[in-house]
Amino acid sequence: MNEIMIENSPLIETAVLVGLITKDQDESQAKEYLEELEFLADTAGAVVKKHFLQRLDIPNHATFVGTGKLEEIGEYIKANEIGAVIFDDDLSPTQLRNIEKALECKVLDRTFLILDIFARRAQTAHAKTQVELAQYQYMLPRLTRLWTHLERQRGGIGMRGPGESQIETDRRIILDKIALLKEQMIKIDKQKSTQRKNRGRMVRVALVGYTNVGKSTMMNLLCKSEVFAENKLFATLDTTVRKMVVGNLPFLLADTVGFIRKLPHGLVESFKSTLDEVRESDILMHIVDISHQGFEEQIEVVNRTLKEINAGDKPTIYVFNKIDAFTYVEKHQDDLTARTKQNVSLEEWESSWMAKNNTPSLFVSAKTKENIDGLKKTLYEEVKKIHITRFPYNDFLYDENWTVKIEE
Template structure:
């Protein structure tokens, strides 16, 4: 068995064990990130016993925190029966090892915590492969040796992950497993690309900070039954559903994994195939939790991730969700700051029609009118029109097919050239 710095247990039965009962001490900066770290820990199933703050401008290379703070942590651990410490940062392998040796307790960092939550919530084959790949890549850099029993690390937050059978006895075999995972994910990507080619309806992608209400909105628009939970990263898998716009045109909405500040780079890389749905989208809905206290920072996090993964500029609709939780003063303030945004409650359905009308407006913005008779020799264009446009009237007459419709500009121009002139 390998020793993984930071205390990740590699027992097979801990791939996804659900709720744990770790007694947790949190260590982080003196800022608003405290609440998010608490939410992450609760999502992973930890019982928070306390929080110790440190100054980020005074980082110790050996233990991340100074001697005085280290002693404070040690005393708290002894007095409160703590069995896990979570740091709100990414620790180096040496810092993790030094902290565990000094404190004689399991220590994990923010990256391990997020990886653990992803492992807990991965349901489909693709998301499980993606999470395992990210975990193995993270573990590989922290592999220090073999043959040492890690019995004190049995179970708990930060231990869910690849089983013992998947962590072989040397780096070469771990790299071989990562290579196989990459190949499997590439095959899934190829299948996804083929499926994309058959899509004719406009695609609207949901993007937003984790727990902004994306799954709730998807359910509201499509009457789907996607999991909705008030916790971070409740859903990881890309979901695509059809829904209807007010004018009757069908569209596709795609849900994506939620974003979070300092999302581990390995996870962004592993989930890139899933996030590619955003690149295929015609419109991006940037969904924001209007009841959040740090809206601007979360919005900037999402914008930065989108800038990193999108290949071209997209139409974007800014939507503030959870207005049922806002008082009139805060809602008015947000409306004054973001006059072009749409304000909804995905939970109650309030103002959903406003969002649908906005989507329809954008979808039809570049549509052109087609009206006239198309000869039977060009009847194949009618099928393209049905697949890509909106047919209002279709009538078969002696001269050909009378059509009145709306279609994307390029298709409309092509069809209009085929329209028969009155004799």
């Protein structure tokens, strides 16, 4: 048995994770990435039993890790009846086939795991179409692994030919499916574009950020809506747009899919219509989980992805969320404790580079509502800058002092 039963819940698969320490990725980074991979695995419904790390300059072209490490993983799998091995990086078709042959169990890579989570999370026809397209694009170059049972026959009358024919047949079926899904996506893109045009010229603000930083919770708080929010990765796949009014100024607020390190290119392409909401927005509200030890890298990942979709030059409000989860320690003049994120006060954060990067930056808690009024005021000021250029004669929308009136 490679699955365990928890009370009356469904069977949960057990797994081990594998990563590399390379010249571009030190040990602390590799461990942090495996922790994120474990969160992904947990979101997909797996129980992670062990992490395996190996130091290599570059991944082994045949088996990703070295033969010795692969044997060690294999021994642990057999001894502990593990159901799956998940690698933190993408595996080539050759690596996938060789590893499966050596370990004789299910082998997944990071992209496949993310695709599986997206497939579970997709609720609307729009999201399901996007995920299905990405799955087929991922599957196409890996078709040979589906027919390894024919390779073992090593010839024989009627064996080798049908194997090749079946692979080619599947390839044509998948290519036809991809073409059909792309046609559907073109129709969806047109529909979404029409929907955005029908919203008029209202100022649009898009919530962006790394996955699981609290975007949907922030959306629910600001708009008093009921967008699904959960402490899992990729809880939101579909874009949700709500009208928001701060003081007497209306605008649109959109919640979008979260970004992640090594976001598969196929997913970026497949979710083009979803990301168009970001591309066509007037202002970005970049939500950051300040309590996460690697939040600086998460900011870089989001900014890099925004540049990839041509949305990196938009006015941005940085919102450092989850300050309620942060531990603040008062510093004394004779305190020689090393300066870390765990003992820097909120006032010091507000004096840091984050508050001095020439863009509005706020420190809030969506959970406890701390400093949310300050966020609303900043939103008002940033939206007003665009609104008065778009509607120069609508002075009646504002009071005589152009001051914000926060609605309770």
